[in-house]
Amino acid sequence: MSASLVLPLIAAIGLAIVVTTSHRRLPPVVAARTVTITLAVVTMAAVPTVWIVAFGFVAHLWLLGGRLDWCAEAVGVGAPVPFWVGVPAAIIAVAGVVRVRAVMRSYRRLRYDRPGGVEIADHDQPFAFTLPGRGGHVVLSSGLIDMLDEAEQGVVLAHERAHASHRHDRYLLIAQLAAALMPILRPMAGRLQFSLERWADEMAVAHCGDRAFVGRTLGKVALRSIAPAGAVSFAGLGVPARVAALLGPPTVPLRSSAQVALWGAIAMTGVLAAFQLHHLAGLITAVCRG
DSSP: OOOOHHHHHHHHHHHHHHTTTTTTSHHHHHHHHHHHHHHHHHHHHHHHHHHHHHHHHHOOGGGGGGTTTHHHHHHHHOOOOOOEEEHHHHHHHHHHHHHHHHHHHHHHOOOOOOOOOOEOOOOOOOOEEEETTTOOOOOEHHHHHHSHHHHHHHHHHHHHHHHHHHHHHHHHEEEEHHHHHOOHHHHHHHHHHHHHHHHHHHHHHHHHSSSSHHHHHHHHHHHHHOTTTSETTTTOOOOOHHHHHHSSSSOOOEEEEEEEEHHHHHHHHHHHHHHHHHHHHHHHHHHHHH
16 A cells, blocks of 8 residues: 555644644634634545545455456555455445435434524423524523523523524534544544634624623533534533633734644645545546546
8 A cells, every 4th residue: 555645644634633723722713714624624635545445455355356456556556455454444434424424314304494583492401502504593492591581591592693694504514524424533523613612602702792691601501401413502512611711811813923824734734635636536537447
C-alpha cells in the first residue's frame, strides 16, 4: 500500500485536530464555521482513502483470482492490503453507508419546512428544541413553561430562534454525516455541536443583555431537560462549559495574524483532501474505460 495514499490523510487529520482544539477560545460563530469547514474537508480526505483501501483489499482477495488487480493498481494499491488494514477499512466503508442512510432518514423525519412557530408539547419533563428545516419550528414542553418565569422563557425562545434563523440544523447534519462516515471524527462533530450551542447562547445574551441570567437559566433547564437526536436544543451538549463561558466575559475576536494562521491551516487541510480525491478519480477513470 502506497504511503502517498495514507500520509496525506494522517497529515489532514493532524491539522484538523490542531484547528478544532482551539474552538472554545474562538468566538462561537467563528468556531462553528471553522469546525464545519474542517470537518467537511477532512471527510473528503478520509472517505476516499478508506474506500480505496477497502477496494484494494477486496480486489486482491484470492477468491477473485486477480480479476480486479487492474482496478487496484489504477488507484495506487498494486500490492495486497494487509488483513488487519483491509478488514477494518471494508467494515467502516460499508457501515458508513448504512449509518448515513439512518442519519438522512432521521433528518427527513424531523424536518419541518412549512412556516413554523412555537409549539407547546404536553409533557411534564422540561425541554426545548428546534426542528430542522426551513420552518424554524420550536417545540417547548408544558413542563418547561411551568418551571420558568416569563423572562426565562424569553431566554429559551431567543436561543431556539437563533438555531432556527441561522439554520444550525445544516451544520449539525454535516457533523452527523461526517461522524457516520468516519467514526474517528466524532470528537470533532461534538466540538461543532458545542459551538452551535454557544452561538445560540450568545444570541440569547444579545436578546436579554445579561450573561449571568442566561447562564443561570441554562443551568436550571439542563438539570431535567431532554432533546431528540438530530434537533438543536437549549440544554444541549456541554452545559457546564457553556455556563462557565456565560459567567465569564465574551470571547474576543481573533487578531488578524491568528485568523491568517487559522485559515491557512484549514486551506492546507483542504489541499491534502484534494490530493486524496485524485486517487478516487483514478478509479472512476479506470472503471469507465473498462
